[in-house]
Amino acid sequence: MVKGRRQNLWCILLLLAAALGFAADSQRATVIRDAGLYASAGSTAQKLAQVPRGSDLTVLEKSNANNQPWVKVSMAADQAQVSREVTGWLPAQALITAATPDGDQIIFGQAVDSERQAEERGGRKGAARDAMRLYGQVAELFPSSPQAAEAMWRSADIRWQLAKGDLLRSGTPMQETYLQAVITRFPQSKQAELAAYDLLEGKLCSEWRGLAECPQKETALYEQYAKDHPQSPKAPEALYNAAWRQAALTDMYRIDGDPAKSDTARKKATALAQQIGTQYPQSDFKLRALDLIYKLEKKIPVYGPAIE
Amino acid sequence: MFRLKRMFPAVVLALAASLMAQDKEQGTLINEAMIYVSPDTSSAHLARATRGRDVPLVMDRTTISNQVWAHVLVVVDVDLDRETSRQVTGWVPSNMVVSNATRNGDQIIFGEATDSENQAEQRGGRKGAAQDAMRLYYRLYEYFPNSPLAGEALWRSADIRWQLEKSDVMARPVSQEMRPDMRDGMDEEFMKLVIKKFPRTKWADLASFDLIDNKLCGSWKGEPRCPEKESEIYEKYAREHPDSPKAAEALFNAAWRQAVLVDMLKAGEHDKSEKARKKSMELAQEIVSRFPEGDWKPRALELIFALQQGIATYDVENKKPIS
Numbered sequence A: 001m002v003k004g005r006r007q008n009l010w011c012i013l014l015l016l017a018a019a020l021g022f023a024a025d026s027q028r029a030t031v032i033r034d035a036g037l038y039a040s041a042g043s044t045a046q047k048l049a050q051v052p053r054g055s056d057l058t059v060l061e062k063s064n065a066n067n068q069p070w071v072k073v074s075m076a077a078d079q080a081q082v083s084r085e086v087t088g089w090l091p092a093q094a095l096i097t098a099a100t101p102d103g104d105q106i107i108f109g110q111a112v113d114s115e116r117q118a119e120e121r122g123g124r125k126g127a128a129r130d131a132m133r134l135y136g137q138v139a140e141l142f143p144s145s146p147q148a149a150e151a152m153w154r155s156a157d158i159r160w161q162l163a164k165g166d167l168l169r170s171g172t173p174m175q176e177t178y179l180q181a182v183i184t185r186f187p188q189s190k191q192a193e194l195a196a197y198d199l200l201e202g203k204l205c206s207e208w209r210g211l212a213e214c215p216q217k218e219t220a221l222y223e224q225y226a227k228d229h230p231q232s233p234k235a236p237e238a239l240y241n242a243a244w245r246q247a248a249l250t251d252m253y254r255i256d257g258d259p260a261k262s263d264t265a266r267k268k269a270t271a272l273a274q275q276i277g278t279q280y281p282q283s284d285f286k287l288r289a290l291d292l293i294y295k296l297e298k299k300i301p302v303y304g305p306a307i308e
Numbered sequence B: 001m002f003r004l005k006r007m008f009p010a011v012v013l014a015l016a017a018s019l020m021a022q023d024k025e026q027g028t029l030i031n032e033a034m035i036y037v038s039p040d041t042s043s044a045h046l047a048r049a050t051r052g053r054d055v056p057l058v059m060d061r062t063t064i065s066n067q068v069w070a071h072v073l074v075v076v077d078v079d080l081d082r083e084t085s086r087q088v089t090g091w092v093p094s095n096m097v098v099s100n101a102t103r104n105g106d107q108i109i110f111g112e113a114t115d116s117e118n119q120a121e122q123r124g125g126r127k128g129a130a131q132d133a134m135r136l137y138y139r140l141y142e143y144f145p146n147s148p149l150a151g152e153a154l155w156r157s158a159d160i161r162w163q164l165e166k167s168d169v170m171a172r173p174v175s176q177e178m179r180p181d182m183r184d185g186m187d188e189e190f191m192k193l194v195i196k197k198f199p200r201t202k203w204a205d206l207a208s209f210d211l212i213d214n215k216l217c218g219s220w221k222g223e224p225r226c227p228e229k230e231s232e233i234y235e236k237y238a239r240e241h242p243d244s245p246k247a248a249e250a251l252f253n254a255a256w257r258q259a260v261l262v263d264m265l266k267a268g269e270h271d272k273s274e275k276a277r278k279k280s281m282e283l284a285q286e287i288v289s290r291f292p293e294g295d296w297k298p299r300a301l302e303l304i305f306a307l308q309q310g311i312a313t314y315d316v317e318n319k320k321p322i323s
Helices: A002-025 A103-119 A127-141 A148-170 A177-185 A190-203 A213-228 A235-255 A259-279 A284-297 B002-023 B105-121 B129-143 B150-171 B189-197 B202-215 B225-240 B247-266 B270-290 B296-309
Strands: A028-031 A035-038 A047-051 A057-065 A068-075 A086-091 A095-097 B027-029 B033-036 B045-049 B057-064 B067-079 B084-093 B097-099
Touching: A028 A127, A047 A068, A047 A086, A057 A095, A095 A103, A095 A127, A103 A127, A103 A148, A103 B296, A127 A148, A148 A177, A148 A190, A177 A190, A190 A213, A190 A235, A213 A235, A235 A259, A235 A284, A259 A284, A284 B105, B027 B129, B033 B067, B045 B067, B045 B084, B097 B105, B105 B129, B105 B150, B129 B150, B150 B189, B150 B202, B189 B202, B202 B225, B202 B247, B225 B247, B247 B270, B247 B296, B270 B296
Parallel strands: none
Antiparallel strands: A028 A057, A028 A095, A035 A047, A035 A086, A057 A068, A068 A086, B027 B097, B033 B045, B033 B084, B057 B067, B067 B084
């Protein structure tokens, strides 16, 4: 009886080992240039699909055709714009796997290039999404790379900025998953602080409509961020945003005929702006804070009509 | 002797003018403001003045109903399209004027300029914010020439002007001409002023880098002489400005153009193509070793990988770079 159970265990272990062996053979990879996916190795074969940069690929087989290395890959079905699992051949020139020397930096370099393309007038269509996928691949294929945290953050940030555009156009809600993942995987890092800053945007009012409630709530959010993340590159900006919202409240309450509340907001705005000067003397925001203090002193409105 | 006598009154006059200029209260507006005929908001409007407008003279101040007013000479727009302006004398709320007599005036103007620049970059930001920033930075340099912020302010002003003009120039069909001398380039006056007034500074280095734009071909049309020439220009820049924040970018631009030449020359001139490949690799390697921090090292490594794998950088058939 015991012997029979032991035999069963051996069979399971063997099967498991075989499965693991197969998984090790089928490497994960990506491409740093757009490539065609063909039915067989060689560019004369039938073209099945286009593989965009940064695609999540699994290498199944390797071959040579026309003196050129080719790889058989399957593309993950859960990628954007790909609704099914596709298998085919592509030239191996632009393929990067975890075994490629400096692979992390090569993918990162192409991601930077794509990001730059996205920022240029007349840049490549879809370059922002290419950059987002490529940065994502650095963290996926090279989790121990020194670039992993930065790449994961940049990928999540591009996704966030694109989602922001979608929200404005179609009202599609923004998903926090990717930014939260940066915070979970790289806690206490600069990238986690940047991700936490991005997440504040999801908590801001879409429009103030002249109501004090919004700038009050937003001041508290930014002030709390600056308290929780004093070393963040975004801390001076957060303090400035808090100060500016209090300056806006100064005008709102003045327009509403509530001088006491207006004065309280003015004092709070001044204190927050002064804090930037003392806490972050090297920041560009120090000078913006000085400008704000001057406007508060001279009662120059920051909210309302351009000219009163 | 006679010459000296004749020169003396001229020197005295020049000195007096200079002293007067130093004594004059001059500045700019840090907020959009209405210019009134008299110190009273119910009086007739003379003009509307935007941020950064030149206030070459503050003549007087008066307080009416607890509000301080400044009597100013201010330069305002007449025709935005033709970029014409005129001088107006009128009254403006004094708090809008930041002058050479304002404590921390340079920092306040810089802060307002940064704020305007930020507005210009935002989707739905204030209309004309880039021009506001450009003027504000320039006023800082003009009226606070000894400020530690003067060099950076003049550079930022010149750069905003350059980018605005570049966007206009590049939108014209003539911008696609291969030779740079076939098109009207960007006006170099303010960039050259940065280099002249703040030589051997980071700002002069940045201005020199911008000036390269005027020497680049509009389009290459598959001709190797353009990327060859441009590679030389960028490499020369990197050698002459080794400490510039743009040195790594210049080297990368030079290396990338050599990579383009590899593809352009591959079909007919194999030796030259191979030489370009080596040159491109050398330049990219230099970036890797000289600039280990930042984004240029990974970009250079990616270029090296592309060269090693024979991944094309230039589409010879369609005569355009592969982006």
